[in-house]
Amino acid sequence: MRVVIAEDQVLLREGLGRLFEDAGDEVVASLGSADGLLAAIAEHDPDLVVLDIRMPPTFTDEGARAAREVKQAHPELGVLVLSQHIETTHAVELVALGGFGYLLKDRVLAVGEFLASAERVAEGGSALDPKVVASLVSARGEDHQLAELTERECEVLQLMAEGLTNAGIAKRLYLSERTIEAHVRHVLTKLDLPVSEDGHRRVLAVLAHLSATQEPLR
């Protein structure tokens, strides 16, 4: 996997680089800001771009804006945004684009899961931080449909929202893929969602349901 990193803090940038390299991936470019990101992508043709959401000069949402630009120029390219804090609306909007990840920075310490998310995003899947998903679910506390789910089904729903595939969920929950498939079917039926393939459309449907009380997806 060829990776481009844009992160203003030197130590973190280096740490991320080492993390990917330790896993056998290739870091083709490391940038200190969002400037020159498009040029670097054009030059190195990476599989994945990892960027910090807050970068110079204003330290507000340079990363998010750069991510959108990258997505517009290269819709097939995976983009993983790292953030310092939970920002639901923004995150859900970005993830709905597909081939997109939104993770809190401290996820990098769980190296295995982080790399799995990165790979999923690079392959066109999505990755939404569990804390964001949790906040979406808790925002739907009054939802009777969610209340009908069993505890296990709820876990499955959250992992679906995070962007995991059936295989990924099975692995995470130490269950067989077949069991997960059954859970997924139940969840989708209970929530009146179309029983679609294992993929981005399913993630979209789940997110749309979860964020219905919030602003609609654009």
Next chain:
Amino acid sequence: MDEHASAQAAARGDRGDSAAWAQVGRVARGGQLTARRIAALIWGLCLVIALAALALLAIGPGRVLPSDVFSGVGGMSFLVLAMTFASVGVLVARRVPESRIGWIFLLTGLANCVQLLTWQYADVGLHATDLLPGASAAAVFNSVISEATAGLLGLSLLLFPDGRLPSRRWRPALASLFVGMALLVLTGTIRPGRYAEPFAQVSNPFGVSGARGVIDGVDFAGWLFVIAGIGLGAAAMVVRLRRARGIERQQLELVLVVGSVAATVAALVMATWLVWPTGHLQMRIALLGLCFASVPLAAGVGILRYRLYEIDLVVNRTLVYVALTVILAAAFAVTVVLLGTLLGRGSGWATAAATLVVAVAFRPLRARLQDVVDRRFNRARYDALRRVANFLEDLRAGRATPEEVEPVLREVLSDPRLELLFFLPESELYVDARGVPVSDIPDDGRERIPVERGGQPLGVVLHDPATQDNPILLRRVVEAGGLAIEIARLHVALRRQLAEVEASRARIVAAGNEERRRLERDLHDGAQQRLVSIGLALRHAQHELSTSSPERARHTLDGALAEVALSIDELRELAHGLPPAQLDAGLGPALRELARRVPARVEVKAPGERFDRGVETAAYFIACEGLTNAVKHADATRIVLSAGRENGKLVVSVSDDGAGGATPTPGSGLSGLADRVAAYGGSLRIESDRGAGTTLVAELPCGS
């Protein structure tokens, strides 16, 4: 202001006036002191003459002739007339020596006094006693001047109220008067033969005999000139009235109204000569004299602007009651005549019925007349005051808001540029109806009318004097609107205070939010990121240990440890903005600790006493901000920092010897400080004259 205006008038020169008055003008310009002394001298002379005439009058001619018009009460009343002229003249001449009108009045008084004295002297000398020498000469002199003195009246009319002609074109009127008076003096001098009664025993020593017919013709011509001059004088008054605005208009109105009433009464009195040629002659003469005396009196009041504002009302009431008297008298007469014809002459019933009619008609008629007079003669005031009264009524009934007083004043005074500014005593500011402070009132020719209630200034009305020529109306309207203005002012003051409180609260919240944002960012971008990178380094070390390079792992772990040390430093920095731990030991130790960190000599005076923790924290931050300002902006080298209890308040003061000139601009540290102090219900005072250092005093309530 009177003197200023008159001086301006004098400076404009004596265009269109005769040389005689230029002489008086020169005297006036030669020195006001001299002029005032001369005026007093002339008046004293008049008084002496008048007293002498009065003494002769008391002696009397010793016999009664119908032609003794100036004996007894008749003479006395004319002495009053002469002295009125002289007294008004001296008052005006002393107050405004540049104005010729005072001198003309003085001269008129003097001429009349001389005329009366010579008359009394001749009358007494010829008829009562032989002790007075030169009685015949007095009779001759009296005859020379008596006719000409009438012309002086025309002079007053022509030159009232500023002592100048309305324009150069009026010069012929002046010439006509002088020619007429000269002719009358001439004919008085050379008319041959014996004089008329009561001086019939004296014959004119200067008489030119044989020319009687010519002299009578010249006399007639002289009268024509004088009457023309007087007529033109009256016309000049009317012309002036048309042009006049403001004060001058009031002066003219006053004199014209009084003059008209006097003329009417005089005409009625003279008409009695046609009905009763004899009898009560002196009484009638006396009435005439008093009538005439009212005119110079009115003129004096007008010129000296003595309570001119009330004159309006006096004129108004005079008109109402004169008309009322005439109408009621007519009604009485008509009723008596009609009923008398019906019931037979001398019927008591007729008189009783007429009285009843008058009694019943009095009140409604008076109200009706008042209304008519108000409408006809003072339409503007009538409408304006009614409109203001209606507005106040609406205000009481809650149909109008007090803020509408400004539009109402605009409408009533037909001045679209009129502005009402409220005075806020606590901040000593003028603000408009929206509460926006007006730092300096524009000097654009608009008149400033202060509004007061109970001696307290409420505000000021800025008004264009060109749109309104009636200062009384203006004053009355503003006075009438006083209550509404006061309420509006209270509203404005209250709204301003509320806005100030709201703004201050918003600033406190914003400052709090900003502080939170700063903390959050510092934590996210600093400590949190560092911890993440430390975690990454540890993971990497883990990886290195498992892939057989422990040397490199040691290196990675060293880096991680260095990061941990940096994180600790960063967190300590962050905690700096929070209430310091030193406050645990009290305000005094905390302030001393604070002073040690400042690169300047700081003297700390603080007690060991403990206060509420919140108040101590506020005091600590005030001291911080004050010290920061002193060091950063004022380049201070010596700073005194003190904190202590005074009258139940914790008073914190920071004074330095720096540049001074500090002002709390929005968003500045000082402004934030003021808000912080206000949040604790305290007050902040900044004394910072440029070059004199800065003293910052905050008073925080701290309970008992």
